[in-house]
Amino acid sequence: MDYRTEEEQLEALKNWWKKNGGSLLVGVALALAIVFGWKGWQNHQANQRAAAASHFNDMLDALNNDDSKKRMSSMDFIASQMRKDYGSSVYTVFANLLMAKEQVQQKQFDKALDSLSWAQKHVGEKDPLRLVVDERLARAQFAANKPDAALNTLQEIKDPGSFAASYKELEGDILKSQGKTSEAIAAYKAARKAAGDTPSPILDLKLSDLAGAEGS
């Protein structure tokens, strides 16, 4: 394939173009389409993200409203909009957590459980955020006077990891409220052990008050 003269080279190029030109043009066009399509998709994603972020910030602002009725209604409005438009964004999970906080505070326990269940469904089981959501759910169930459901939520978590101390303390609170003193002590002691060197004065209060009752 050695081309001696320019004409020969030109000729070869022309032949090659006749043979492959069409498909090359199609290829280039396809590549461009992919590039622009991808860029467009990225832009769309970025816009969605920015909009969800700004809703989340609105939610945080709404939380600071001193009027409890207005606070609830504006938070409720933003959260439901986010569930509708940005259902797959982590910001919407946070919006539901914020919503649940407000609902527990205003004693609308069933609604709080709905918010937290939504969050639970939208956070993968392996996502560390799930540990936060599950703990909040159990806490809200306990507040809603459903201690068995709360215990069940806690027990379903296979590996609480760094949340072990918090989980065990909550478990102790629930057991204590059910009058199961010795089991509560065991849970508190497990929490104390999991906490290690981290000081937890409130846990110590609970434990010392009960440990006394057991005579240890």
Next chain:
Amino acid sequence: MLQNMRNNAQGIVAKVIVGLLVLSFALWGIHSIIGSFSSEPKVAEVNGDAITQAQFERLVELQRQQTLAQMQKPDPAAIDQAKLKKTVLNSMIEQMVMYQDAKNHGLRLSDRDVDNLIASQPSFQQNGKFNEQAFEARVRNMGLTVGSFRDLVRKEYLIRQIQAGIVSSGFISDAEVNDIMKLRFQTRSFKQLSLPKSLVAKDVTVTDDEIKKYYDEHPADFVAPESIDAAYIELSVNGLLDQVQVSDKALHDLYTQKMDGYKAHEERDAAQILVEDKGGEKAVKAKLDAIKKQIDSGADFAALARKYSDDVATAKKGGELGYATKGTYTPAFDEAVFSMKKGQVKGPIKTPFGYHFIKLLDIRQQPKPTFAQMEGKLRHELKMQEARKLFATKLSSLQDAVFTADSLQGPAKTFGLKVQEVNGVTRKGGAAPFDHPGLVNKLYSDDVLKNGNNSDAVHLGDDAVVFTRVLKHHAEHQQALDQVREQVKKTLEQQQIYVKLEDRAKSLIAKLESGADDNAVSKDVGQAWASYDAVGRDDQKVSGDVLKKVFDMPHPDGKKATYATVRTDDGLAIVQLDAVQDPEASTLKARFDGFERYLAAQSGSKDYYDYRQQLQQKADVVRN
């Protein structure tokens, strides 16, 4: 080879490769290709992302500067470089993990958003507008480049978003708050009977066999840590004071010089009414006008200050600031005060604090002090000056002498210093001057400890310098029994005293539980019960150990008290717990809101703390 490529260039494989290259350049830019092949040295890899040596060094240096700036007496020798590096690397790894988590949750920030964030920072603004020069200067001051600063802003912002989501949504139910408050403000009523050590001390004997046994069984208690017996010489300005002379002429010259500038010692006593710049321009102007009108109509300035001034501290005193010399206040205020006549009122004058009305109450001249009054002070001042000069000249030649000598004796003799010794300096320090961490680091440095050289100069503040060397190095070692015999004996005596006291207490408690009369029991040990009614956890009247025990004890069952013993400084105490009381409903109600807010915030922060721990533990970190 080239020929081969040309042939293959037409092949489908090459087309695909070229296509992929084109596509990846288009999508991610050239950096994605070049970057992943770059061989920049790395200090760590976190879940596959690198922390480069350059990034690391930059932050270490930044941290070092900040640490120095925070020291009262900046001293680079006092910084533990290894510890500093470890801290910085740990925090970089932690930040990287949190940033990756934010990205994994789909959070991103475009370059334009980063720029907007930076531009909205008040510290980079001038007259309410972003100022690029101010920004770049500040970033450079921090030891960062614009690029690395933007990177930092992006990371911090995204990390904060996750943080905000978890922390602000933390909650706690009313029932939980009440339960915790009930425990927190619970009170207990109890009586305490002391059993002093003297009660049993005469019955205690410790034999040599017991001492030997204890020593053999607790070897770890008798390990002496590594230590150095150190010699040192100190050159200090104070030490040189005796060697300098001050002539009478110099004293008089200094006196005359000081008295020349004496006018500056005029003092003025002013009063002010401060109106802070808040609540809107209109409100401020209305207030200023009202005050001005009353001043003009001759109202009492002090009364107006009490009524209107926003400076609470001086308002109570009728606005009086007290005597001050020129230059004490902010420039505008200072200028006004020192240009007024006695009794005059001026204002409003604007300063960074707000608007001031000022009345000059008095001017006084500090009476000119006589030479005799000043002599002592002047002499000291001159001597210090001379001693400092002498210190500076001596220091450099002393440094040379110490560096070349193989002991401290020679240089000490030449310079009229005394070689002093401190024994038992551990790595944690020892007696002065080895309470200075920089000096201890120097003493334990290879050059001084291993090579046996004199140290170079360690500055203890501005006016003193120490050189040290090792006299004797003691490795960590087991102390012989004879060295610690007394110590062991004391320990054993204390142990036996407490055993006997516990025995005594046990039988007394048994008597009490079977219904013996309280006073008969206390008479038996020659002590009296001390009663405490409804004591809270924060009570100051009861000793800490006893109080802790009281709140750890079992609740009394009905009318039957519970008992416990607790060690105190002078012996053992028997505690009889009579009753546990819930706090008053009014206490709970009054403090509920504050507690609820605190506990909810605490709960959110705790969750975020756990969350961070969880991510750190799951992270795959390789440290190089």
